[in-house]
Amino acid sequence: MSTPWPSAIYLVGTILVLVLIVLYCRDSALRHIPGLPGAGYSSLRHVRSIISKGLLKDYVTWCRQYGELVRIEPNVLLTSSPDLVMHMSGVRSRYGKDSAFYLLAHLAPGKENLASLLDDPTHNRHKSLLAPAYTKDISGAREPTIDAHLRKFLHDVQSNYLSTTAAVKLMDLSKGSQYFTTKAIIELTYGPDFEDLLEDKAVAGLVEMPEGAFNMPGFLYATRLTKVMGLIGQLMASKEDTDDGFGKFLNVASRLKNSSAETKRLGMVQTYLQNGMSPEQVAHDALTQVLAGQVTVSAAISGIMILLMSNPRVLSALRKEIDAAVSDGAMSLDEVIISYAKALALPYLQAVVREGLRFFPPTVDPLPRVAPQEGDSVKVGDRTVFIPGGTRVLTSTWSITRNTEVFGEDADAFRPERWIGLDGPRSARMQKVADLIFGFGKGRCLGITIARMMICKSIFELVRRFDMALTEPWSPMSNVLNMGAWERSGMMVVVTEREDN
Numbered sequence: 001m002s003t004p005w006p007s008a009i010y011l012v013g014t015i016l017v018l019v020l021i022v023l024y025c026r027d028s029a030l031r032h033i034p035g036l037p038g039a040g041y042s043s044l045r046h047v048r049s050i051i052s053k054g055l056l057k058d059y060v061t062w063c064r065q066y067g068e069l070v071r072i073e074p075n076v077l078l079t080s081s082p083d084l085v086m087h088m089s090g091v092r093s094r095y096g097k098d099s100a101f102y103l104l105a106h107l108a109p110g111k112e113n114l115a116s117l118l119d120d121p122t123h124n125r126h127k128s129l130l131a132p133a134y135t136k137d138i139s140g141a142r143e144p145t146i147d148a149h150l151r152k153f154l155h156d157v158q159s160n161y162l163s164t165t166a167a168v169k170l171m172d173l174s175k176g177s178q179y180f181t182t183k184a185i186i187e188l189t190y191g192p193d194f195e196d197l198l199e200d201k202a203v204a205g206l207v208e209m210p211e212g213a214f215n216m217p218g219f220l221y222a223t224r225l226t227k228v229m230g231l232i233g234q235l236m237a238s239k240e241d242t243d244d245g246f247g248k249f250l251n252v253a254s255r256l257k258n259s260s261a262e263t264k265r266l267g268m269v270q271t272y273l274q275n276g277m278s279p280e281q282v283a284h285d286a287l288t289q290v291l292a293g294q295v296t297v298s299a300a301i302s303g304i305m306i307l308l309m310s311n312p313r314v315l316s317a318l319r320k321e322i323d324a325a326v327s328d329g330a331m332s333l334d335e336v337i338i339s340y341a342k343a344l345a346l347p348y349l350q351a352v353v354r355e356g357l358r359f360f361p362p363t364v365d366p367l368p369r370v371a372p373q374e375g376d377s378v379k380v381g382d383r384t385v386f387i388p389g390g391t392r393v394l395t396s397t398w399s400i401t402r403n404t405e406v407f408g409e410d411a412d413a414f415r416p417e418r419w420i421g422l423d424g425p426r427s428a429r430m431q432k433v434a435d436l437i438f439g440f441g442k443g444r445c446l447g448i449t450i451a452r453m454m455i456c457k458s459i460f461e462l463v464r465r466f467d468m469a470l471t472e473p474w475s476p477m478s479n480v481l482n483m484g485a486w487e488r489s490g491m492m493v494v495v496t497e498r499e500d501n
């Protein structure tokens, strides 16, 4: 009688050989690209970094250690090359958005919006229906709407959060600025006919979402669980069925059908309807733009304020410019909000905003792209590298905005003066690379002008009126990444009336 051992050994041996062949094949496709130890076989190092919240710093370290193109998983590369990012996202690029990541951009299962659309021609067509409302302020309401909400925010700070030497009241600046940006963008988007969307309860449905303990979308993406999540989402009840959270905003479709295009002040949604979009589609794109705009702009405001609080030299120089502008323009403190045209003419304010967005960008990694089927040869540094078809390429935004060749040897420092007195090709290159925080080419952000307007006005008015100090400078706020943007909370500050006012 034969013993079972030889066949068992044979089976184990075969499995082992098969595993080795699979690992070899996994590793070989990108073996020519330097990378993390073990990245050819497993995603563990990347996933660990996502969970540890150390992702951004790790990305910067890896790019500095291994070069502008680094292998971080068997089929995933990370780049810090601004030129490669522009190449991948350019209007005629054959790279696509990675469906496994952008699946998370759906607001309800299976319903598309501009950010979730993957197919280039469909995305371009869709974008052309939305873009006119961004590029042209058709009803002239954009600046007055932002001013009205900024005034309310400042009034709230003044009335409810001013501390004195006798008593301190703490204020969460990250939350306060998020309520301001959300309300302003809701009104810009829907117009004055949807007042109920501006009520605190409705706004809280977007702002007070349960704070993630860590970068959950990043985790789902790196562990390839996004598709499973998509299926679970399909099985669960649609968010449109509820009347809170996103539901309240997605439910506007039926009201949009009846809303008249003859309203006095048009919201952007009216233009989308006039351009032939269906009310259901408009409801999804309207909420997408509110979500895309509110987190990013408020993260920019709290990020720049934190930098100003920690850099007294910069704060004092900015104050000098602001005070001079106020006395020149004879602006009364209570009523007038700086006009965007005047803000654009203040060089130091512009430098602070540019430098703040560069140094502490509100949107960061990974904006993943997938290499075209036939692969692509790209120039990285001084060598040409072949990226096989289907390879995922992630962007390390922090590495890009801290590139010493573009921004100078002290790119790791906050120094607004680097933007002053510059012109010619160097300045153009700095601006182009810094603007990559808004994406590039076919996926470029539509809301840049609205964002800059809100940020410039808010920084001007907050600095002009108040002194602020962090209550816990050793741990100023909680920063959690969500779909590549910072969700900031708990930035507790003590606000006092300006001493030298």
Ligand code: HEM
Binding pocket: 114, 115, 116, 127, 185, 288, 289, 290, 292, 293, 294, 296, 297, 300, 362, 363, 367, 436, 437, 438, 439, 440, 442, 443, 444, 445, 446, 447, 448, 450, 451
């Ligand atoms: C400082 C503020 C902002 C930053 C840093 C920012 C950044 C970005 C980035 C990086 C993308 C590209 C995402 C990708 O390729 O996957 C994007 C897309 C987009 N952003 Fe912004 N954004 C900001 C403010 C806004 C505002 C205020 C709005 C609207 C009111 C807005 C609306 C959009 C829309 C609709 C898209 C999708 C564009 C497309 O898919 O073609 N953003 N943004």
